[in-house]
Amino acid sequence: xxxxxxxxxxxxxxxGFHIVFACIGMTMPILMAFxxxxxxxxxxxxxxxxxxxWSKGVAxxxxxxxxxxxxxxxxxxxxxxxxxxxAGPIIGMPFxxxxxxxxIEAIALGIFLYGxxxxxxxxxxxxxxxxxxxxxxxxxxxxxxxxxxxxxxGFTWQNGRPINIDPVxxxxxxxxxxxxxxxxxxxxxxxxxxVAGVHAYLLVKDRNNLFHRTAVKMALSFxxxxxxxxxxxxxxxxxxxAQRQPAKLAALESLYKTSKPADLVIGGIPNxxxxxxxxxxxxxxxxxxxxxxxxEAEVTGLDxxxxxxRPPVLITxxxxxxxxxxxMLLALTSLLFLVFSKWRRRTLSRKWWLSFIALLTxxxxxxxxxxxxVTEVGRQPWIIYGVMKTKxxxxxxxxxxxxxxxISAVYLLLTLIIxxxxxxxxxxxxxxxxxxxxxx
Amino acid sequence: xxxITIIILGVSxxxxxxxxGADYGAGIIExxxxxxxxxxxxxxxxxxxxxxxxxLILAIVILFTGFPKIYATxxxxxxxxxxxxxxxxxxxxxxxxxxxxxxxxxFTHKYYTVLFRVSSFVTPFFLGITLxxxxxxxxxxxxxxxxxxxxxxLPWLNWFCITMGVFSTSLFGYIAAVFMIGEAGYxxxxxxxxxxxxxxxxLSIGIGILVFLVAEGQGHHLxxxxxxxxxxxxxxxxxxxxxxxxxxxxxxxxxxxxxxAVAVQIAAIMAGWFAIQFPxxxxxxxxxxxxxxxxxxxxxxxxxxLIALFVGLVLIIPAFYFLFKVFKKTKD
Ligand code: HDD
Ligand code: HEM
Ligand code: HEM
Numbered sequence: 001x002x003x004x005x006x007x008x009x010x011x012x013x014x015x016g017f018h019i020v021f022a023c024i025g026m027t028m029p030i031l032m033a034f035x036x037x038x039x040x041x042x043x044x045x046x047x048x049x050x051x052x053x054w055s056k057g058v059a060x061x062x063x064x065x066x067x068x069x070x071x072x073x074x075x076x077x078x079x080x081x082x083x084x085x086x087a088g089p090i091i092g093m094p095f096x097x098x099x100x101x102x103x104i105e106a107i108a109l110g111i112f113l114y115g116x117x118x119x120x121x122x123x124x125x126x127x128x129x130x131x132x133x134x135x136x137x138x139x140x141x142x143x144x145x146x147x148x149x150x151x152x153x154g155f156t157w158q159n160g161r162p163i164n165i166d167p168v169x170x171x172x173x174x175x176x177x178x179x180x181x182x183x184x185x186x187x188x189x190x191x192x193x194x195v196a197g198v199h200a201y202l203l204v205k206d207r208n209n210l211f212h213r214t215a216v217k218m219a220l221s222f223x224x225x226x227x228x229x230x231x232x233x234x235x236x237x238x239x240x241x242a243q244r245q246p247a248k249l250a251a252l253e254s255l256y257k258t259s260k261p262a263d264l265v266i267g268g269i270p271n272x273x274x275x276x277x278x279x280x281x282x283x284x285x286x287x288x289x290x291x292x293x294x295x296e297a298e299v300t301g302l303d304x305x306x307x308x309x310r311p312p313v314l315i316t317x318x319x320x321x322x323x324x325x326x327x328m329l330l331a332l333t334s335l336l337f338l339v340f341s342k343w344r345r346r347t348l349s350r351k352w353w354l355s356f357i358a359l360l361t362x363x364x365x366x367x368x369x370x371x372x373x374v375t376e377v378g379r380q381p382w383i384i385y386g387v388m389k390t391k392x393x394x395x396x397x398x399x400x401x402x403x404x405x406x407i408s409a410v411y412l413l414l415t416l417i418i419x420x421x422x423x424x425x426x427x428x429x430x431x432x433x434x435x436x437x438x439x440x
Numbered sequence: 441x442x443x444i445t446i447i448i449l450g451v452s453x454x455x456x457x458x459x460x461g462a463d464y465g466a467g468i469i470e471x472x473x474x475x476x477x478x479x480x481x482x483x484x485x486x487x488x489x490x491x492x493x494x495x496l497i498l499a500i501v502i503l504f505t506g507f508p509k510i511y512a513t514x515x516x517x518x519x520x521x522x523x524x525x526x527x528x529x530x531x532x533x534x535x536x537x538x539x540x541x542x543x544x545x546x547f548t549h550k551y552y553t554v555l556f557r558v559s560s561f562v563t564p565f566f567l568g569i570t571l572x573x574x575x576x577x578x579x580x581x582x583x584x585x586x587x588x589x590x591x592x593x594l595p596w597l598n599w600f601c602i603t604m605g606v607f608s609t610s611l612f613g614y615i616a617a618v619f620m621i622g623e624a625g626y627x628x629x630x631x632x633x634x635x636x637x638x639x640x641x642x643l644s645i646g647i648g649i650l651v652f653l654v655a656e657g658q659g660h661h662l663x664x665x666x667x668x669x670x671x672x673x674x675x676x677x678x679x680x681x682x683x684x685x686x687x688x689x690x691x692x693x694x695x696x697x698x699x700x701a702v703a704v705q706i707a708a709i710m711a712g713w714f715a716i717q718f719p720x721x722x723x724x725x726x727x728x729x730x731x732x733x734x735x736x737x738x739x740x741x742x743x744x745x746l747i748a749l750f751v752g753l754v755l756i757i758p759a760f761y762f763l764f765k766v767f768k769k770t771k772d
Contacts, residue, residue, distance in 0.1 A: 056541065063537035066490050067530045073500050074526055077515030084504050085512035089737035092505020093744045099494065099501050100752035106491045107759040114487050115766050165737070167744040396583055397519045397592055410527060414534055421542055 004391050006400040007079040010407055012376070014068065014075055016369055017411045021065030023368060026135040026184070027191035028058045029109070033128035035218055040121055046214040049433035052116070053211075054195075057425060059113055064414065066106070071407075079400070083383050083393035086162055090155050091145040093167035098141035105134035139187060140180045144171050150375065151175035151244050152384050178240040179375075182233045185226045186371060189330060190364030192223025197361025200354045202426065207349065211433055216357070217348075221341075223364075224334035230327050235290065241378075242291035245385060246300040248378035251311040252320035253287055253299075254280075260298035262287040267321060270313045275302075277317075311380045319373035326367040333360065441742040446732055448749055449502045454710045456495035458615060458703050463489045465616025467532065467560020468609065469636060477620075477629070478553070484623040486540050489533070491763075505745050509735040510721050514570070517579045517595045521566045528563030531555050561609060568608030572601035576660055577723035603654045607647045611706070614640035618702045622695035634690050641686070648709075665716050675712030679705055 001009075032051045039047035073095075077084045108130040115124050148154075154170030155162035196219035203212040241249045249255075254265050256275040264287040268280025285295040292299070302310050333356075340347045347353055383390040394400075466481045473481075504511040515522060532555075539552035573579065573596035580591055617637035624630040655662040666672050682705045689698040717723075722730040736742075 060537055060541050063490060063533055066493060067533040070493065070497060070529055071526045073497055073504075074515065074522060077504060077511050078519055078522060081512035081516045084515075085508045088504035088508035088511060089506070089741040092501065092737075092741060093748060095501045096505060096745055096748035096752075099498055100748055100755070102497075103491070103494050103752060103756050104759055106494060107756070107763050110487050110491065110763050111766055118766055163738075165740050167741055395516055395519065397516060398588055403519075403523050406523070406527065410530060414530075417534075417538065421538060424542065 001401040001404070003398060003400045004394050006404045007394045008390065010400065010404040011075065011079055012373075013404070013408050013411060014072055015372065015376075017415075018065065018068040018072055019368060019372065020365055021061050021068060022139060023187035023191050023365070024058070024061045025065045025105075026132075026139050026187040028054060028061070028195075029105075029112075029128055029131035029135055030188075031192070031195065031219060031222060032058065032112075033125060033132055034222070035214075036125050036128060038218075040125060046210050049211055050215045050218070053215075053429060053433060055113055057422065058109075060418070060421065062106075062109060064418065066102075068411075069102075078403070079395055080383065080390075080393040081395055083388065086388070087149075087384065090162060090165055090167060090170045091148050094141040094144045094148075094171050098138045101134045101138035101141060105131050105138060108134065136184055136187075139184060143179050143183045144173070144176045146375070147175035147179045148173050149383065150179075150241075150248075150379055150385050152387050157387050174244055175240065178233070178237045182230075182237050182371075185230050185233055186364070186368050188226035189223055189230055190368045192219045192226065193330060193357075193364040194361050195219040196223060197358050198426070201358035201361070203349075204351060204354045204358060207351070207354075211429065213349070216354075220334075220337055220357070223330075224337050227327075227330040227334040231331050234324070234327060238290055239293070242299070245379070247302065247305050247309065247311060248316070248374075249291060250300060250302045250305075251313045251316040251378055252374055254313055254317045255287065255299060255301040256313075257303050258298065258301040260288070261285040261296050262291070262299035262301075264290065268317075270317050272313055309381060311378045316374055316378045319370040319377070323367045323370040323374060326363050326370070330360070330363060330367075333357075441739060441746060442732065442736055444746060445502060445506050445742055449499060449506075450711065450714055452495045452498045452502070453714075454707045456492070456499060457611075457710055458706050459488070459492040460495065461564075461612040461615040461706070462619040463492050463616075464532075464560050464564045465612035465614070466620065467536075467557050468564075468613040469616045469620060469633075470560075471557045472636065473632065477632075480623055480625060480629065481620065482536075482540055484620065485536075487763075489536065491760075493529075493533075502745065502749075506737050506742060507721070507732060507735045508737060510730050513579065513581060513722055513730060514574060517581070517591065518570050518573055520592060521569045521573070521596050524566045525563055525570065528559045528566065532559035532563060535559065564609045564612045565605040568605035569596050569601045571608070572596070572604030574722050575717050575720070576600050576655075576658075578725055579722060580725045581728075582726070598658065600651070600654050600658050600660060603647065603651050607644065607651055610640055610644045610647055611709075614644050615702065615706060618698060621690075621693060622699060630693065634693070638687075638690060641683070645683075662716065669715045669718070671715035671718075672712045675708040675715065678708040679712070682708075 032054045035047050035051040035054070038044070039051060108127045111119070111127040112124065112131055115127065119127075148170050151173045152170075153173040154166040154168070156164045196216050199212045199215040199219065203209060203216060206212070238249065253262075254268070254270040254277045255262060261284070263282040263284050265277050266281040266283065268277040270277050287299055288297040289295045291297065302313070337348075340353075379385055381389050381391065383393045463485050466485050470477055470481050500511070535552045535555035539549060539556060542548060542552070576595070576598065578595040578598065580586055580595070583591075614637060617633050617640055620633040621630055621637060624633055652662050652666075666676075682701055686698065686701050686705065689701060719731040719733055720729045721732065721735070724730070
């Protein structure tokens with residue numbers, strides 16, 4: 001395996017692994033604090049039980065998130081020293097803010113997990129809220145570092161090195177806002193639907209279980225709001241990349257030729273040699289509208305870029321279809337959920353509905369992974385868009401494939417253990433929580 | 441600004457050694473102390489190990505933000521030992537958490553334990569190797585001179601670095617033994633940790649001396665550098681003078697004083713080490729040095745970095761205080 005490919009794959013595997021735990025770390029504290037708040041207000045046992053059960057799982061996920069994040073902060077240098085040598089002083093600031101946010105998160109989580117019976121209830125609740133806020137903030141800070149790679153700002157590039165560095169301008173680059181909003185929503189959507197899915201699956205087997213019913217309702221209400229906002233934010237992101245990274249937009253829409261107006265291409269298989277998309281559905285003028293808000297606007301195609309500056313079309317296009325497809329599916333589901341909650345409550349405990357929600361368990365996370373593939377592969381061949389190529393940043397160390405194999409094997413093993421452990425954890429719910437054996 | 445940043449970098453290294461050391465060392469001690477100790481040890485480190493960890497992250501972030509060239513050079517030349525450290529960190533953290541939170545005590549418990557203990561040895565050992573390799577002077581940055589072996593193996597695979605690895609492992613064990621004296625539930629257990637602590641202190645002193653001897657043997661004149669730095673000499677005196685005091689405290693345990701004395705001792709070791717070579721961070725094979733001065737980022741970067749660190753400290757210190765108070769309550 002080529003060293004560049006190995007380094008990129010290792011980065012992708014490590015980030016793809018970490019993001020799952022990061023999403024959970026950003027979302028679960030909010031859900032737990034919400035459940036505890038309901039308990040404080042209503043004194044109903046099931047809310048306390050759900051909050052406690054969730055916090056057990058969070059401790060495990062948090063630890064894996066922390067260690068895989070530590071791996072990342074070294075890997076940036078281990079794999080792409082050429083990048084970090086120049087980017088470090090420019091994007092170090094958001095990373096140091098992230099460190100601060102994470103520190104507070106870790107401390108507050110310690111207080112939350114170990115302080116159940118030792119603190120004033122509202123103080124305990126407050127520590128959960130702090131975990132949630134600092135979790136989301138740490139996510140936003142790292143994403144801003146990534147946004148800088150897509151939309152470099154805050155320096156002048158001269159003779160192969162940056163001068164006039166302005167870390168604040170770098171952090172608030174033009175991709176920052178759209179990526180931060182979209183990512184935070186994605187974390188909420190993916191985790192909330194996964195949690196709802198697992199509890200819905202258990203509910204199918206034990207239909208009137210109060211504990212699982214409470215959990216599904218809370219998780220879905222939360223996920224539904226985020227899932228409805230997600231397409232709006234996605235549209236904002238798409239308009240944004242139409243401005244700053246037209247090659248990425250062209251790749252994810254498989255737009256080989258600059259067109260005016262441009263069709264929206266749905267599905268299909270891009271054919272790079274013939275420069276066309278086979279088996280796709282075309283909606284005339286719609287891409288012009290989505291990218292520029294005008295059915296007649298011109299959209300830049302890949303033909304405007306030299307061949308060696310085009311991102312891989314096939315991967316980006318498919319990843320984008322997967323993300324948007326899932327986004328639409330989850331938004332529609334959320335709409336149905338809201339409608340049923342208002343007018344047909346009985347449907348919410350029907351078997352078909354619960355099975356459907358259970359089937360959606362992995363969907364949000366698949367969309368998150370696909371979305372990152374769109375962003376990261378769509379930036380290729382650049383590591384800092386328009387400034388530095390990925391191949392010029394990679395480590396000189398030969399044989400990088402061996403670290404790639406090792407890290408992949410370790411993460412695969414951890415994934416299997418975690419899934420297995422969660423199943424064991426779930427099996428004990430009935431004996432540990434009073435409301436879990438209550439049927440109403 | 442540069443000076444403050446270097447101090448914060450140094451302090452986070454020291455805190456990582458003291459706090460993280462107690463945490464890694466706990467895995468080392470557990471190997472000898474056996475099943476009985478497992479419970480006490482797990483209870484002692486479960487609430488704090490993630491927070492302890494943050495000092496390493498902080499050091500790394502300061503390094504790549506403030507001194508990017510040092511970060512890039514270490515991560516290229518020392519790719520292999522750092523990769524081992526990372527895998528060690530991952531396996532250690534996860535196996536510990538899994539063991540602590542997994543629901544039943546069955547065959548899995550054994551696997552988690554083996555993984556936890558092995559990685560508790562391997563990680564400090566390779567951390568020590570990495571630290572040794574930075575100053576040993578075998579790092580080559582010129583891509584045209586030498587092959588794979590010269591660039592990626594020789595910088596860290598030598599007797600000096602290996603001795604450093606053994607030294608840090610033994611030191612971490614010592615820190616943990618001292619930490620556990622205060623965590624032990626009853627007298628006999630406490631005596632056991634006192635015994636461990638005494639032995640590991642002697643072992644660490646022995647290996648510490650060996651580090652200097654091996655360095656001389658390999659042509660890296662640490663002793664000469666040492667006597668040039670008055671800070672190093674002061675630090676060594678502190679380390680040595682504390683030994684009788686610590687021995688006294690072993691025999692008449694006062695947990696607070698004992699911990700404080702050992703923390704100061706470790707801090708002095710680290711500071712002395714730092715001072716020997718200051719401001720050099722990396723010695724290259726061709727005689728060049730990477731120092732804090734010739735690798736520093738522009739002032740604007742330091743300014744922003746310090747703001748973030750300052751706000752962080754203002755928020756974190758009271759939060760930490762609160763965390764410890766909550767746990768104090770737990771124990772009573
Ligand atoms: C639950 C996950 C999820 C869902 C349902 C969606 N996305 Fe997304 N998307 C992400 C999760 C995500 C992500 C993983 O979070 C990304 C990667 C980088 C980022 O900031 O967000 C992303 C990136 C991303 C980008 C690239 C942004 C960039 O490179 O700066 C675009 C254009 C969209 N999304 C558009 C959409 C649209 C139009 C959606 C319609 C429903 C959509 N996304 C649903
Ligand atoms: C968009 C991508 C990312 C998001 C949203 C994200 C978010 C998070 C979150 C929420 C946590 C807390 C862990 C938890 O709650 O389980 C975390 C931990 C961490 N992340 Fe990430 N992260 C991302 C990518 C990265 C990258 C690229 C790096 C490194 C360069 C990184 C470094 C870390 C570190 C070091 C930790 C652990 C901190 C510690 O142990 O002190 N993350 N991340
Ligand atoms: C956690 C969510 C993220 C995921 C799933 C992710 C995914 C990926 C993928 C798939 C690649 C390989 C692209 C390719 O080479 O074709 C990649 C590369 C990379 N990513 Fe990300 N990314 C994430 C966030 C980040 C963040 C927050 C940063 C930095 C601050 C970052 C920095 C990098 C770097 C330096 C590379 C290697 C260079 C390159 O291929 O352009 N990523 N990532």
